[in-house]
Amino acid sequence: MSQNDRTSWDVTNWTRRDDAMVEEAIRRGASRRDLLRLLAASGVAMAAGSAIMTRATAAFAATPKKGGSITAAGWSSSTADTLDPAKASLSTDYVRCCSFYNRLTFLDEKAAVQMELAESVESDDAKTWKITLRPDVTFHDGKTLTTDDVIYSLQRHKDESVGSKANAMAQQMETFKKVDDRVLEIVLSAPNADLPIILSLHHFMIIADGTTDFTTANGTGAFKCETFEPGVKSVGVRNESYWKENLPYLDSIEFIAIPDETARVNALLSGDIALAAMVNPRSIRRLETIDTVTLSKTTSGNYTNLNVRLDMAPGDKKDFVDGLKYLVNREVIARSVMRDLAVIANDQPVSPNDRYYNEDLKPKDYDPEKAKKLFEKAGVLGQSIPIVASTAATSSIDMAMVVQQAGAEIGMPFEVQRVPSDGYWSNYWLKAxxxxxxxxxxxxxxxxxxxxYTSDAPWNESRYQSEKFDKMLVEARGTLDEAKRKEIYDEMQVMVSEDAGTIIPVWIANVDALSSKLKGLQPNPLGGMMGYAFAEYVWLDD
Known part of the structure; x- marks a missing residue:
């Protein structure tokens, strides 16, 4: 072995053995000069020492740190904001539910099912499911989690008086049986291999048995609810008895909503907030040039859609709905409205990220002349048709303006009615x-x-009704034959695209902007802000 070989071998082994020493020195506040002295004393050459310092610094920066408080801002809120997971409908609701409660399962960044409050979820036939809970999990009030809490949480979704947004999905859970304090059995009305995924949805957070008061939150989550003011803010403080080791990192988090996107971005730049959710594409170029800001991009099937109710004029005329689908210029929306942070869609909700996406179903071309003929056939050409839009629905005002301009060119006037974000979801969505x-x-x-889209769907935006569609969904849900399932879902996507009154022009890439000091945010298939669960996992790097 030559001297050069020996030196190379020694340095390599030194870095393997003592990288942690340099990282610890950085953690204690050592300067670059201090580190060079440390390396020199260990006989490491300057070139190798620089590489070691770079690696150790990166490792240190990626190491979560405890402490600190942040304020984060979503884009919509309402006086109807709730801490009841069953009634959650806005991103602000989801963020709070993820902070204060836990689910039985959750989806990781690769959309794989992981266990949370459940230690296991098992079935031999996809109809009868055995759920075993983790031991020694406690609620914020000190109560130990048992199967009674799980059964109560899931069963109340079936009670019509609760008003659960997951009522239709929960109806398949036919019976619940307590085996003991940690084991329960759920029997479905029909086989459903997706149950572990369903249990990862935000609505299926677990609450304490008998809970009816949601002026505050008593969950098993990473934060305890200190303040909740619907439509204003919430404040969570670290749950020191949290069952997940070393989590959360933050001492506290305040969550608010700033509906105006420009104001939201300015609040981030001024340091008033550490995270600005759902940044408009117009702001991205500006933010990309600022060193103190980091952008987090998630492409996971989020969309803004134009809904036409089929049970009300003018949507009760199919030719009007079909004409509108040809008048929506998807290329312009993707390029100009979304600044290329979007993928053109085909008027159905299953995104290209999904293994069941129908690749053969093409988007409708922009064809204003064909749209004009269909409007004439429907007897509405020349009539002024209101389109209700709001900043509450991402980029909807800009999309409405694209439709309005296209309509004006063929003598089809659309009146864009801009309404406030506060109250939009309760006063206009599903209603106009x-x-x-x-x-x-x-x-x-x-x-x-x-x-x-099913006939009893709680969010059936266009009031689409099809007995055939309903039966096909049940069939797909129960089959373990993947090829058959794909075939059924392909046809259902065609049915929605052709017959429903929901126009989905693009899938939107969600972009959250955050302080460069805020670390740990990762993409998640359930949406931006880490599937709305960011509070538990992020940390501050001062």
């Missing part, structure tokens, strides 16, 4: 004849179709 929605990602076609 023509209006916009904004749907957060869901991990399976079954969940999307159950929430949005």
């Amino acid at each position: 004849p023509v209006h916009f929605g904004n749907i957060n990602p869901r991990p399976t076609p079954d969940i999307l179709f159950s929430l949005l």
Whole structure:
């Protein structure tokens, strides 16, 4: 072995053995000069020492740190904000539920099912499921988690008086049996292999048995609720008895909503907030040049859609709905409205990220002349049609303006009615004849179709009704034959695209902007802000 070989071998082994020493020195506040002295004393050459310092510094920066408090801002809120997971409908609700409660399962960044409060979720036939809970999990009030809490939490979704947004999905949970304090059995009305995924949805957070008061939150989550003012803010403080080791990192988090996107970005730049959710594409170029800001991009099936109610004029005329689908210029929306942070969609909710996506279903071309003929056939050409839009539904105002301009060129006037974000979801969404929605990602076609398109779907935005569609969904849900399931879902996507009154022009890439000091934010298939669960996992790097 030559002297050079020996030196190389010694340095390599030194770095393997003592990288942690340099990282610890950095953690104690050592300067670059201090580190060079440390390396020189160990006989490491300057070139090798620089590489060691770079690696150790990166490792130190990636190491979560405890302490600190942040304020984060979403884009919509309402006086109807709730701490009841069953009634959650806005991103602000989801963030708070993820902070204060836990689910039985959750989806990781690769959309794989992981266990949370459940130690295991097992079934031999996809109909009878055995759930075993983790031991020694406690609620914020000190009560130990048992199967009674799980059964109560899941069963109340089936009670119509609760008003659960997951009522339709929960109806398949036919019976619940307590085996002991840690084991329960759920029997479904029909086989559903997706149950572990369904249990990862925000609505299926676990609350304490008998809970009816949601003026505060008593969960098992990473933060305890200190303050909750609907439509204003919430404040959570670290749960010192949290069952997940070393989590959370933050001492506290305040969550608010700033509906105006410009104001939200300015609040981030001024240091008033550490995270600005759902940044508009217009702001991204500006933010990309600022060193103190980091952008987190998530492409997971989020979309803003134009809804036409089929049970009200003018949507009760199919030719009007079809004409509108040809008048929506998807290329312009993707390029100009979304600044290329979008993928053109085909008027159905299953995104290209999903293994069941129908690649053969093409988006409708922009064809204003064909749209004009269909409007004439419907007897509405020349009539002024209101389109309700709001900043509450991401980029909906800009999308409405694109439609309005295209309509003006063929003699089809559309009146864009801009309404406030506060109260939009309770006063206009699902109610106005023509209006916009904004749907957060869901991990399976079954969940999307159950929430949005079956005859009893709680969020049936266009009032689409099809007995055939309902039966097909049940069939797909129960089969373990993947090829058959894909075939059914393909046809269902075609049915929605052709017959429902929901126009989905693009899938939006969600971009959150955050202080460069805020670390740990990762993409998640359930949406931006780490699937709304960011509070538990982020930390401050001062």
